Amino acid sequence: MFSPLIDELMSSLRCLPGVGPKSAQRMALHLLERDREGAERLAQSLHKAVEGVGRCKSCRTLTEQDFCGICNNARRDSSIICVVETPADVLAIEQAGTYQGKYFVLLGHLSPIDGIGPEDIGIDQLINLLQQATANAEPIKEIILATNPTVEGEATAYYISERAKHHNVLVSRIAHGVPLGGELEFIDGGTLAHAFSSRRSF
């Protein structure tokens, strides 16, 4: 209905989560009518992020550097690793403000139905980290499993605990102060802090 370039922009905007045809139309017209500078800036940011952002070589979180800010921070306790599904979960835990250890970001969870196995979410890399740390005489003492309390998140936590238990490390699961079926990134900081302090040995 609109001219080809505008129709194409509307269709491209649909890749954004939560954006249907009506929102895409509103966004495209808003940008073209009133904020071309913002649109061009967004185009550049998208391009730069797609080109530049990879994964932290240690914790697998999204970053354009070799190692992320947390992995690079010498004041964080390297003997504890908290395993989460996404970078948004790291942010939520950081905002709760009590956790001082490091992270391991799966960027997903086990999901046989979608063909996502242990190798796709970096489990071998996590086990390697354990072995390397031990070899360097700075062993990791605890792995805190903070995957989502969903079926897939629980299965992923269970799988990791089974793999890790051969490596002389305490494996714990955050407490169920987090409501079942909820997603970590939307939980308030107090609940998250409580969930951390109530963690039990897995």
Added chain:
Amino acid sequence: MFSPLIDELMSSLRCLPGVGPKSAQRMALHLLERDREGAERLAQSLHKAVEGVGRCKSCRTLTEQDFCGICNNARRDSSIICVVETPADVLAIEQAGTYQGKYFVLLGHLSPIDGIGPEDIGIDQLINLLQQATANAEPIKEIILATNPTVEGEATAYYISERAKHHNVLVSRIAHGVPLGGELEFIDGGTLAHAFSSRRSF
């Protein structure tokens, strides 16, 4: 909190209407974790649209061509012009499916507070169209004012009617009242009052 390129992407996404910090975060992580192809396509579409999309030389709607599809359509009735505020209004009227004339798209409305005067919304160009049409012996017979029923839309409609009345053209305003299929109890008081004062004999 995230790495610089990711933070920049989140901030750039805020130029989209209705996108707050939480949505921007969700969008940025979704694209980087799961749809980099979509993100790159969106970057290209934004860039091409910003570079390529201008205004129809006749009706001022957004298009990358000299004249838009409707102005180029010889089967549309050139003797009637419907004046609307935005390209989205054109789409809504086209979808209603009964209007056969052409359009004039203000891309805005008069708003002295924001410094938007007649020249910013193309009123001189509209009056020129009237004069040109008369000079070409294909006079415009009617201008239908379909600006929004807001204070600014009404003021804009009134201003255009004052300017146009010196040019031997019928100027009309679309009817306002209770929408078809709407339920009275959910209609706001202003609309209801207007519907009563504009009632017609049955």
